[in-house]
Amino acid sequence: MTEPRTMLICDDEEELAHELGEYFTSAGWEVEVCIAAAAAIDRLQRFPAPQVLITDLRIGPVDGREVVAAARALPKDGPPPMIVIITGHVMNSAVAADFDSDTLCVKPIDPEELSAAIESFLRLPPT
Amino acid sequence: MIFLRDRRTAGFIEFGLIVTCVVLFVATGLLYVSQARQQALLTATVRSSGWVAYQGQLEFVKAEAAFSKVTPAPTAQGLGNLLLRMEILRSRLPLLYDSDEGRVLSDVVDTKGLTQPLETLLDQVIAEIETLDPDDGATTRRLEALHGRLLPLGEALQRILMESVAYNQEIFRRERAVAEAPEVVSLVLLFITGGCLVLLLLLQGRRDRVRLREIVDAKAAITAMEENLRAVIQAVPACVAVVDPDTGHATFINSNAAALVAATPDDAAWPGFVRAVRDAAGEPVGGCWGTLTMAYTRSTGDIVSLRGSICSVLWQQRPQQLIVLADTTRVRSAELQVMQAAKLATLGEMATAIAHELNQPLAVIKMAVANARRLLDPLPGGEGVMAKLERISAQVDRAKRITDQVRRYGRMPSEQLQPFSLRHAVDLAVGFIAEQYRAANIRLTIDANVPIEALVLGEQTMFEQVIVNLLINARDAFDAGRAGLCARQVTLALYREGDQLVVSVEDNAGGVAEDMLPRLFEPFATTKPTENGTGLGLSLARSVVRDMNGSISVQNVGGGARFLVRLPLLPSAEARDAA
Numbered sequence: 001m002t003e004p005r006t007m008l009i010c011d012d013e014e015e016l017a018h019e020l021g022e023y024f025t026s027a028g029w030e031v032e033v034c035i036a037a038a039a040a041i042d043r044l045q046r047f048p049a050p051q052v053l054i055t056d057l058r059i060g061p062v063d064g065r066e067v068v069a070a071a072r073a074l075p076k077d078g079p080p081p082m083i084v085i086i087t088g089h090v091m092n093s094a095v096a097a098d099f100d101s102d103t104l105c106v107k108p109i110d111p112e113e114l115s116a117a118i119e120s121f122l123r124l125p126p127t
Numbered sequence: 128m129i130f131l132r133d134r135r136t137a138g139f140i141e142f143g144l145i146v147t148c149v150v151l152f153v154a155t156g157l158l159y160v161s162q163a164r165q166q167a168l169l170t171a172t173v174r175s176s177g178w179v180a181y182q183g184q185l186e187f188v189k190a191e192a193a194f195s196k197v198t199p200a201p202t203a204q205g206l207g208n209l210l211l212r213m214e215i216l217r218s219r220l221p222l223l224y225d226s227d228e229g230r231v232l233s234d235v236v237d238t239k240g241l242t243q244p245l246e247t248l249l250d251q252v253i254a255e256i257e258t259l260d261p262d263d264g265a266t267t268r269r270l271e272a273l274h275g276r277l278l279p280l281g282e283a284l285q286r287i288l289m290e291s292v293a294y295n296q297e298i299f300r301r302e303r304a305v306a307e308a309p310e311v312v313s314l315v316l317l318f319i320t321g322g323c324l325v326l327l328l329l330l331q332g333r334r335d336r337v338r339l340r341e342i343v344d345a346k347a348a349i350t351a352m353e354e355n356l357r358a359v360i361q362a363v364p365a366c367v368a369v370v371d372p373d374t375g376h377a378t379f380i381n382s383n384a385a386a387l388v389a390a391t392p393d394d395a396a397w398p399g400f401v402r403a404v405r406d407a408a409g410e411p412v413g414g415c416w417g418t419l420t421m422a423y424t425r426s427t428g429d430i431v432s433l434r435g436s437i438c439s440v441l442w443q444q445r446p447q448q449l450i451v452l453a454d455t456t457r458v459r460s461a462e463l464q465v466m467q468a469a470k471l472a473t474l475g476e477m478a479t480a481i482a483h484e485l486n487q488p489l490a491v492i493k494m495a496v497a498n499a500r501r502l503l504d505p506l507p508g509g510e511g512v513m514a515k516l517e518r519i520s521a522q523v524d525r526a527k528r529i530t531d532q533v534r535r536y537g538r539m540p541s542e543q544l545q546p547f548s549l550r551h552a553v554d555l556a557v558g559f560i561a562e563q564y565r566a567a568n569i570r571l572t573i574d575a576n577v578p579i580e581a582l583v584l585g586e587q588t589m590f591e592q593v594i595v596n597l598l599i600n601a602r603d604a605f606d607a608g609r610a611g612l613c614a615r616q617v618t619l620a621l622y623r624e625g626d627q628l629v630v631s632v633e634d635n636a637g638g639v640a641e642d643m644l645p646r647l648f649e650p651f652a653t654t655k656p657t658e659n660g661t662g663l664g665l666s667l668a669r670s671v672v673r674d675m676n677g678s679i680s681v682q683n684v685g686g687g688a689r690f691l692v693r694l695p696l697l698p699s700a701e702a703r704d705a706a
Contacts, residue, residue, distance in 0.1 A: 013491065022498050
């Protein structure tokens with residue numbers, strides 16, 4: 001019996017969000033895609049937290065760290081076990097901890113590398 | 128010699144001398160007139176007064192003679208003669224005080240007081256004589272008595288005569304004195320006047336000498352000032368030329384002007400230069416030209432930027448024009464460099480922004496390729512498309528490498544440079560690359576002649592990246608196929624050269640193509656296959672080294688290329704303390 005793997009992707013880059021969603025859906029994840037930060041925060045607060053939150057750092061005018069903060073503040077079932085930041089605007093010297101996330105991926109992302117990193121972090125069996 | 132410090136006093140004395148001269152001149156004239164008049168007066172006086180007294184005495188003597196003649200033997204004729212003499216004498220007496228001459232004489236002796244009583248006596252004597260009878264025997268005795276009564280008259284006349292003579296003598300003496308005196312006085316006056324004139328001349332001469340000295344001093348001062356001015360003009364770090372406003376020929380030039388236009392003011396290049404300056408200056412407004420900026424082509428062909436001004440001056444008593452120009456070529460060049468740098472900085476920022484933005488579509492392509500491959504995978508006969516997808520993915524990776532390099536290249540240089548050990552940084556870089564060299568069968572020789580304490584200033588991580596880039600370039604050069612058959616060898620040397628530390632990376636991989644050498648450090652210049660290089664590594668290296676106030680260069684040596692990185696040696700803490 002395996003738990004359903006749930007994931008929330010938040011990126012205003014719609015094509016990327018959907019391609020990413022499609023990739024992980026095909027890998028057996030239940031993926032929700034939000035292309036606005038407000039929608040993502042709303043989703044996090046109303047429903048049980050996903051296992052993985054993948055968010056861009058710059059979602060239109062909103063800072064991705066707001067989404068991360070909202071996730072970290074979830075009281076009920078606790079925050080998502082893994083938070084991933086994907087960005088094209090970060091300096092080379094930046095590290096995940098700078099954004100209170102578990103992993104920092106610089107675009108363009110290699111989906112296989114990201115998938116491997118998530119499975120490794122959550123100690124999930126490879127798909 | 129009178130030394131007069133005060134010019135005003137000298138002026139007063141001079142004025143006094145002039146007045147004295149004039150006064151003495153007038154006085155001499157007046158003296159002469161007065162003496163002439165006095166002499167004439169004296170002459171008249173002496174003659175007349177002496178004559179009257181003398182006549183009186185003479186008549187008295189004649190009367191006495193008549194007495195003497197008649198007294199022993201009185202005759203009628205003798206008595207008549209005596210009476211006549213006595214009458215003449217009587218008529219003479221009033222003349223002693225009642226004539227022009229007598230009045231002059233009465234100023235000397237009281238002739239009236241002396242003679243008037245005697246006139247009465249004489250009248251009595253005359254009256255008695257008239258009564259005498261020549262035949263009377265008593266006549267002789269009476270004549271003697273009468274003669275005796277005349278004695279006081281004789282004494283008086285004698286006295287008057289004596290006084291007159293004495294007076295005349297005195298007058299003569301004075302006349303002589305006066306006659307002599309004018310010569311002495313005139314002489315004295317002449318001497319005084321002459322003395323005054325000499326003094327005047329001396330004073331004037333002295334004043335002229337003083338004035339001359341002042342003029343000479345002033346001229347010397349002007350000459351010295353002119354010399355100083357010339358020295359200043361020579362020393363001014365600008366081109367200074369004095370030119371004739373009509374002909375445009377140079378009258379005076381300083382060394383800078385000589386170096387700029389022509390060595391001598393007579394040179395034919397000057398009028399052309401002056402014309403160019405005037406053209407640049409435009410029309411003067413109220414006799415003044417504003418600041419001018421111009422470009423001038425020197426005889427050597429160099430074009431220099433000049434900035435300065437032109438103005439009218441009086442040079443050696445002639446109206447001339449002064450041209451002062453500073454060579455602003457380097458400033459202009461620096462301005463252009465700053466503009467270029469600013470442009471490059473803007474371009475860098477734009478490039479960085481573009482690199483960032485490109486990552487977004489690259490990310491989408493990368494994801495889409497991954498999904499396409501997944502979708503294609505179960506389908507039969509999709510191998511050809513799969514290969515294309517692989518290529519698309521590889522090209523996305525290549526594009527990503529470029530954007531990464533651009534972002535690194537376009538980073539703002541850190542203002543906080545830290546001192547670090549050059550040798551330590553090089554060691555770290557070598558450690559990073561050593562494994563790759565072993566895998567590529569390249570012999571890496573480290574020749575470190577720099578102590579571990581030798582410091583340079585910069586960002587250590589970036590500098591390590593530079594060394595890594597150089598070593599990777601050397602490694603890749605062997606794959607480019609220009610290498611000969613000899614063993615692959617890369618030598619990394621560290622040594623000190625004066626105040627600089629030098630890192631030398633030399634390979635024997637055949638060297639860099641000559642046409643590539645001049646632009647090897649320009650962005651996107653690469654000799655590598657497109658799969659390996661971004662063309663930004665060396666450009667980034669140059670940027671980093673420049674941030675460290677160093678330089679990087681390349682040359683072909685023997686069978687390979689040699690990269691030299693020169694960095695200023697940071698004085699050690701001890702050396703800094705000592706300094």
